[in-house]
Amino acid sequence: MQIDWFTLFAQIVNFLIVVVLLRRFLYKPILQAMAEREAKIAAQFEEAEAKTREAEEEAERYRAQRAELDEEIDALMAEATAKAAERRKAMVAEAREEVESMQDRWYAAIEHEKQLFLHRIRQRLGQQVFHIAKSALKDLADAELEGEIVDVFIQQLDAQEIEASTAPAHSSEPDETPIIVRSAFELDAPTRQRIKQAIQSRVMHDRSDGNAPNTVEVAFEQTPDLICGIETQFENRRIAWNLNDYLTRFEEELSTALTTELHVEERAHLYEQEAAANGILPG
């Protein structure tokens, strides 16, 4: 158990060689490789983190954009709804107005037709009544209707006497204008004379206070409007006989009947209109 000095020295040298060579071939490259790999891994982690951050930012941006778009869509929808409602209201109002104007026109037309119809009825009826009466009188009593009418008219002129005594004299001034007698038919000369005399006696009688004229001017006019009648006006009095009064009454009754009928029709029409409006425009 001795120490061999040469061996000891050689082993020291050997160990130093081992230290130097291991340092060169083992520790240095291994540590370097490890450091490099660590750096690489760190870089990769960093890169991954950066990418994650980027992706998150991108996602956030997309979310914001989508929210913005949603808001825009909502706004557009609201605007469109409001516009549609407004437009609907306007269209409904327009339609109502149109319907009302159509209704007015229709009513006006109906009224016009009614008036026209009544007028024609009146004319035709008067003529017919006149002809019937004329024929009937001729056949039954061999009398002229015109003559009978004139007779009734003269009688009325005489009958006014009683009324005149009670009626106030509206005008005391003598009237120089001729008294006009209107008739629906042509009056022959003898008839005219009779009427003239009757009027004159009438006037003379009325002006018995002394300022009565000696002669009365009488003018004759023919107007088909009177419908089978005759009339005159003087001293604020109107003396007449014609079918007008009868026809007026008849017309009134007919008009009432027509109006009632129209009201029924109108109600039915309104009901239909309302139903149509409810069907097309609910609520």
Next chain:
Amino acid sequence: MQISPDETIYWQSGFIVINATLVFTWVAMILLIGGSWLITRNLSTGRSITVRQSMLESIVSMIQRQIEEVMLSNARPFLAFIGSLFLFIATLNLLSIFPGYRSPTGSLSTTSALAVCVFVVVPIYGIRAQGVGQYLRQYLQPTFFMLPFNIFGELSRTLAMAVRLFGNIMSGEMIIAILLTLVPLFFPVVMQLFGLLIGMIQAYIFAVLAAVYIASAMSDAQLSNED
């Protein structure tokens, strides 16, 4: 019976003696350095690494971790010396698994050589860390009268290192040799396995003690500055 491989002499010329200790040391050196060179020739820094590279990285990082645990400082400046001590002794011991091989650590010359290396390196690190004056002042701590004891302690611990390693390895080999004559089957195999374990432990102890001595030679402040 040969106690030390020094006694097996292959060639001799004057004072130059080529004995089994040196030959087996060279074999171990070639294996250690050649293996390292082969593996580290093309290291990968990419995603996939070879098993060998992974093994070397594990060993190096393990040594580094152990040094850091013992010295409480950055292991980098001491890795080459302490790591080489461990790897060198471990390789010398592990090769004894091959028949006919005699571990050079069973020679007091080898263990003394390693202990001398530690004995020389410790003051180098100490002086480099805190300067000559400060380092030499350590021998006067806590009082001037402790100087001889400190010097003696330095020498005796170097001797202890050398003898401890030599004694353990040599005794293990002796036991196996004796057992082979008494119980030739099975039992020597178990003892051989024990021998391998002891070899590894001794390598670890030698390296750790060297680390401790270096650490004690450097002041605490210097050690913390190394971080």
